[in-house]
Amino acid sequence: MADRHHSGLLAIWISLISNIFLTVLKVTAGIVLASPVLLADGVHNAGDIIATVAALTSSMISNKPADDDHPYGHGKAEVVASAFVAVVLALAAIWIGYQSIAALFEPPAGENWLALGAAAVSLVWKQALYIYTIRVGKATNSKSVLATAYDHLADVYASLAAVLGIGLALLGDRLGWDWAAYGDPIAGIIVSVLVLKLAYEIGRDSINILMEHNVDPEKLAHYENLLRTVSQVKRIDRVRAREHGHYIIVDIRVGVPHDYTIQQGHDISRELKKLIMDYDPDVIEVMIHLNPWEPKEPVATSR
Structure with missing residues (x-):
């Protein structure tokens, strides 16, 4: 996890x-060469500096360990x-669209x-980034x-x-095409739409995580399959998982024989936790609730 965090910080610093x-x-080029296109792209890039500083700050905060005020970490x-x-991308899209029109x-x-x-140097550089x-x-x-x-991708569109x-x-x-002089604002309008779509997708994903949206159903299905490999688990009552930034927290409820001792239940919980965390390195916490199961009860599927 520490190595992954270091790689992320390095990418943001670059x-x-x-x-x-x-x-x-x-x-500078926009002012010296009297190019409104470059000047507008440069102002847009200035907004990217603010966004990157925010990403850098949040990345450093997210790696802080859990504390009394934030028991689930700072992810x-x-x-x-x-x-x-x-939000920065959405504002940039609106600004680019307005200037282009x-x-x-x-x-x-x-x-x-x-x-x-x-402009070509910026395009190649941003694509590489x-x-x-x-x-x-x-x-x-x-x-x-x-x-x-994705902020870099928006810049690729703009460049x-x-x-x-x-x-x-x-x-x-060179060819005497008067209409060609308006190629840039037309391209700018198209770019503003693409950047706005990008902003919407990033914002939607962020809101889903902040609203405790469940992880991908396919990932949940893998968790359930792992639980079924443990013979002592007789029933899967509930499987939930939520992203908490760069890591995942899983909540499960399973049925085990009602006559098991506390020690047996504890051992099962540790086994289930290890199974899921070994399978998915993004999971840092698995909270397990054991329910009693009696042999006369039918084996139920996840709900």
């Missing part, structure tokens, strides 16, 4: 440093940061090859790292729009 560098690059700090990133009613701005080069962080996020099950990865818009404007200048 993202933060990259966002700062790209923001300075885009804003949901990552979920809060993920929800914050969703407004640009359709203004004289098109001239573009140059240096602006295209800066997305691939790196999404792999780390999935490997560590870190919600803050995953949110950072791609800038490359296409600037490239189309340059091509239009």
Whole structure:
């Protein structure tokens, strides 16, 4: 768990440093080269710095051990940061959409090859960051790292729009296509829709976790199958599991023979806990309630 946390922190630190560098690059290039596309993309990147700082802070908090005030740990700090990133992305999508629509009613701005080069560098860099962080996020099950990865993906969309818009404007200048000058705002509108969809998906997942949404049914089915391998478990009454940031807490109720001693019940509980935690390394706690089962009762399935 410590190694996974370190990998997640490293990914967020790399993202933060990259966002700062790209923001300075885009804003400077946008001002010097008089490119509104790059300037807008740079301002959008500045918002990413805030989101990445939130992800970094939450990732450090989430690794704190449980205490009296937070007996289940601090894992949901990552979920809060993920929800914050969703809000930042939604605001960025609205801003990009507004700027793009407004640009359709203004004289098109001239573009140059240096602006295209800066946008291309941002596109390649952000794509590499997305691939790196999404792999780390999935490997560590870190919600803050995953949110950072999707933030990079939103930047990939924005940078791609800038490359296409600037490239189309340059091509239009060469071929005499007046309409091509408006390629960038049109691409920006499409990007705003994609980023808004991304923000919705991140926000929905964060709210589900904060509202104690059950984990994937397939994962629950695997837990139940593990419980059935223990001969002393005669009935599965209930299986629940909820994500708590980068880890999972499982609650189960099972029926065991009513004449078992407390020691036997304790040993069964330890065996069940070990089974589930060995199967799923994301599980850090299994809370088990044993119910009495009598031989005359039918064997019931999970409900």
